[in-house]
Amino acid sequence: xxxxEKVSKAYPGQARPALNSLSIDIQKGEFVFLVGQSGSGKxxxxxxxxxxxxxxxxRVYVAGKEINRLAGWKVPRLRRQVGTIFQDFRLLANKTVxxxxxxxxxxxGHSNREIRQRVPETLELVGLDGKGDRxxxxxxxxxxxxxxxxxxxxxxxxxxxxxxxTGNLDPGNTVGIMRLLDRINRSGTTIVMATHDVQMVDQMRxxxxxxxxxxxxxxxxxxxxxxxx
Amino acid sequence: MQLRYVFTELRQGLRRNLSMHVAVALTLxxxxxxxxxxxxxxxxxxxxxxxxxxxxxITFYMCNGANDRNPQCAGAVDDSQKKxxxxxxxDNKYVDKYEEESQEQAYERxxxxxxxxxxxxxxxxxxxxxxxxxWVTMTDPHHSAEIIEAVAGLxxxxxxxxxxxxxxxxxxxxxxxxxxxxxxxxxxxxxxLLLVANTIRLAAFARRREIGIMRLVGASTLYIALPFLxxxxxxxxxxxxxxxxxxxxxxxxxxxxxxxxxxxxQWVGWEEFFSSFAIVxxxxxxxxxxxxxxxxxxxxxx
Numbered sequence: 001x002x003x004x005e006k007v008s009k010a011y012p013g014q015a016r017p018a019l020n021s022l023s024i025d026i027q028k029g030e031f032v033f034l035v036g037q038s039g040s041g042k043x044x045x046x047x048x049x050x051x052x053x054x055x056x057x058x059r060v061y062v063a064g065k066e067i068n069r070l071a072g073w074k075v076p077r078l079r080r081q082v083g084t085i086f087q088d089f090r091l092l093a094n095k096t097v098x099x100x101x102x103x104x105x106x107x108x109g110h111s112n113r114e115i116r117q118r119v120p121e122t123l124e125l126v127g128l129d130g131k132g133d134r135x136x137x138x139x140x141x142x143x144x145x146x147x148x149x150x151x152x153x154x155x156x157x158x159x160x161x162x163x164x165x166t167g168n169l170d171p172g173n174t175v176g177i178m179r180l181l182d183r184i185n186r187s188g189t190t191i192v193m194a195t196h197d198v199q200m201v202d203q204m205r206x207x208x209x210x211x212x213x214x215x216x217x218x219x220x221x222x223x224x225x226x227x228x229x
Numbered sequence: 230m231q232l233r234y235v236f237t238e239l240r241q242g243l244r245r246n247l248s249m250h251v252a253v254a255l256t257l258x259x260x261x262x263x264x265x266x267x268x269x270x271x272x273x274x275x276x277x278x279x280x281x282x283x284x285x286x287i288t289f290y291m292c293n294g295a296n297d298r299n300p301q302c303a304g305a306v307d308d309s310q311k312k313x314x315x316x317x318x319x320d321n322k323y324v325d326k327y328e329e330e331s332q333e334q335a336y337e338r339x340x341x342x343x344x345x346x347x348x349x350x351x352x353x354x355x356x357x358x359x360x361x362x363x364w365v366t367m368t369d370p371h372h373s374a375e376i377i378e379a380v381a382g383l384x385x386x387x388x389x390x391x392x393x394x395x396x397x398x399x400x401x402x403x404x405x406x407x408x409x410x411x412x413x414x415x416x417x418x419x420x421x422l423l424l425v426a427n428t429i430r431l432a433a434f435a436r437r438r439e440i441g442i443m444r445l446v447g448a449s450t451l452y453i454a455l456p457f458l459x460x461x462x463x464x465x466x467x468x469x470x471x472x473x474x475x476x477x478x479x480x481x482x483x484x485x486x487x488x489x490x491x492x493x494x495q496w497v498g499w500e501e502f503f504s505s506f507a508i509v510x511x512x513x514x515x516x517x518x519x520x521x522x523x524x525x526x527x528x529x530x531x
Contacts, residue, residue, distance in 0.1 A: 050445070073450070080447035090442060103439075106234050107448035155446065 001159060001190045002026040002049055007058035008214075009044050017056070018044040020214040026192065028158070031185045033201050034194040036211035042194040045211070046161055049192065050082060051075050063158055080108055083152030083160045083189075087167035089144045091136040091151075098123065098132030101150045108155060118154060126150040126180055142173025149180055153189070160184060162193040166200065174200055238439075238456035242432055243463060249428040250464045256424055257468025257516070260417030261509045262475040267410035268505035269479075269497050274403045276495045287373050288390035289314065289380055290360035293332065299387045306361060310385030317380050318365060323372040327365040335359035341495060360387060418516060425520045428464075429457060433528035440529050454525040458518065465517035469510045476506055 004024045010017040019041045026032050034042045047053040048060050051067045060067045063081045070078060091100050098119050105115045123132055126146040136144055145165060152160060162181065166174040178200055185191045195201060201208060210218035243250060291311070292302035318324050330338075336356040367373060373391065381389050433440065443453050480502050488496050 076444075076447040076449045078447070079445060084445050090438065092438060092442070103442065104446040107443045107452060108446060109452075151442075151446070 001028045001030070001063060002192065003059075003061040004045070004048070005059040005061075007048065007055045007060055009041075009048065009053060010056045017214050019048075019055075019211075021058070022211070022214070022216050023058075024209055024216065024219065026190060028190055029185070029188050031182070031191045031204070031206040032193070033204070033206055033208045034192060034211065035196070035201060035208055036217075039213075040211040041214040042211055043163065044214075046163055046192070046194055049159070049161055050084065051078060076108075080155055081158045083155070083157035085145070085148045085152045085160070085162045085165045087164040089136075089141075089148045089168075091144060091147055093136055095136075096132060097128060097134050097136065097139070097147050100136065100147055101132075101154055104151045104154050110155075122150045122154045125153070125183075127176070140173065141169050142176055145169060145173070145177050146180065149177070149184070153184055157189065159190045159192065162191065162195075164195055165193065166195065166197055171199075178204065235452070235455045235459070238436075239459045239463070242436075242456055242460045245435060246428055246432055246460075249424070249431060250460075250467075253421060253424045253428060253464050253517070254468040254471065256417055256421040257465065257513055258471040258475060260414050260421050260516075261468060261472035261513050262479075263410045263414035263417060264512060265472060265476040265505050265509045266479060267407050267414055268508055269476075269501060270403055270407035270410060272497045272501040272505065274400060274407065276497060277399055277403065279495070287365050287367065287376065289363045289365065290387045290390060291362060291385050292387045293357070293360050295358055297387045301384070302387055306385035310383070314363065314380060314383050314385060317383060318363065318376075321376055321379055323368050323376050325366045325368045327363050330362045330364060332356045332359040332361055335362065362390075421516055422520055425461065425517050426524055429461075429521055429524040430528065432457060432460065433525070444529070450526075450529065453529045454522075457525045457529075458521055461517040461521040462514070465513050468517075469513040472509060472513070473506055476502065476509070 002024070003026070004022050007019055007022045008017050009019040022041070022045065034045060036042050044053065048055055048067070049062055051062070051070060054068055062078065065074075065078060067078065092103065095103065101122060102115045102119050105118065110118075120129075120132065123129055126149050128143060128146050128150065131139070131143070136147065139147070145168075148165075160181070165181075166177055169177060174197065181191055181193070182204070205222045207222070208218065208220050209216065210220075291306040291314070292299065292304065294302070294305040315327075318327050333356050336354075336359045339354070339359070365376060367376065377389050377391075380386060440453055480497075480499065484496050484498075
């Protein structure tokens with residue numbers, strides 16, 4: 001589903017590359033944690049998967065497409081197959097919960113009938129049944145992140161990329177979001193999640209890819225945050 | 230494509246950046262009006278040249294036996310005299326070409342100027358009062374003296390009209406006004422371009438969160454750019470409409486009400502107005518849409 005072949009990424013003006021000859025292969029339906037310290041290259045790897053950046057050398061394949069060669073006008077189509085959630089939720093403050101979720105369908109050309117049908121279904125899936133008319137600032141952090149998950153998942157992407165999705169949440173909400181992501185993963189969606197949350201990675205016992213200074217230092221099935229697992 | 234979102238964004242965008250849009254529309258109004266005035270002046274210069282002959286022409290008026298100025302004239306010019314005159318013109322190396330104008334043609338041209346006493350049931354001036362003439366185009370206007378010297382003294386020539394003396398100051402004034410209008414238009418076009426660029430940047434900044442989300446969920450570039458393009462188009466249409474009104478006012482109050490009563494030349498009319506306005510309208514749309522297209526590509530790059 002996602003494959004990096006000797007991928008390096010150097011940013012102009014930086015002495016050390018953000019990624020250095022990284023090769024990884026993520027299969028369809030996997031749940032993968034991407035761990036490492038700040039500056040290890042996690043965010044760059046995620047940006048490459050989303051085609052927000054292009055690799056300096058090497059090849060990146062996402063959903064069967066080599067993204068280096070993907071023409072600009074085909075990028076939106078790729079992104080419809082890849083949902084994204086972030087630490088800061090990125091909700092639109094002037095829209096209700098339902099409107100925020102519907103926005104992802106509106107701007108990708110779905111009909112009103114589809115939107116009316118799928119938005120309540122997805123809100124129910126993420127545990128926000130009955131809260132569609134609330135504004136984002138009326139919700140807790142955990143609930144706001146659920147809205148973001150609903151928006152990322154409403155177009156039923158093949159891949160879900162999560163960049164520190166529990167970074168702003170308390171332990172209780174973190175568990176709730178992780179259960180939700182686990183549920184989505186069980187429906188066949190591949191999940192790649194960058195995180196610093198040691199406890200949560202240790203508990204989930206999923207595949208762990210650890211980066212350090214842009215190098216792959218560990219790729220462990222059912223791993224924990226530290227190498228002792 | 231869901232157009233409801235696009236139109237909602239368009240409405241919000243127009244409201245949010247109202248002061249900038251007004252500034253762009255007003256700048257467009259002045260720059261396009263100046264450009265339109267420049268185009269009308271160009272048309273006016275062409276009309277003046279058509280009426281008076283261009284700057285390279287001198288005219289030899291021949292005796293008509295009715296109101297000759299030259300005491301040497303003994304009746305109307307005859308064919309043998311005309312032959313001598315045309316031979317002299319043919320032999321002169323400073324003559325590029327020449328055209329003969331009959332008394333009737335001269336009279337028609339005078340009528341076109343709508344001079345009092347020429348038209349109507351009992352005109353003061355008639356075709357017989359006009360002179361037959363040769364309109365000579367020179368290879369170089371500095372050598373008019375050589376041609377005049379060779380032809381003016383021939384039998385049958387009444388007097389010489391140096392058109393340059395009449396049209397020179399008019400054409401120079403029209404040229405000067407046209408240049409001033411175009412320079413003003415260019416300066417204001419640059420101002421309009423910068424204002425459009427600033428407006429797009431502000432609008433993109435105000436909507437950066439929506440744009441970021443749209444990019445991530447896979448909205449097409451056209452869909453993201455459409456509200457910006459429509460916003461620019463609306464502002465352009467307002468600016469063009471205002472400049473159309475201003476140009477029409479120039480035509481009505483300036484040309485129709487004042488100048489058309491003076492019969493110095495033929496003045497530009499509504500036909501010239503519409504052709505100039507069409508060019509101005511295209512210019513206005515290009516001025517706003519091209520920078521919008523370029524800048525939205527930059528600010529909302531996928």
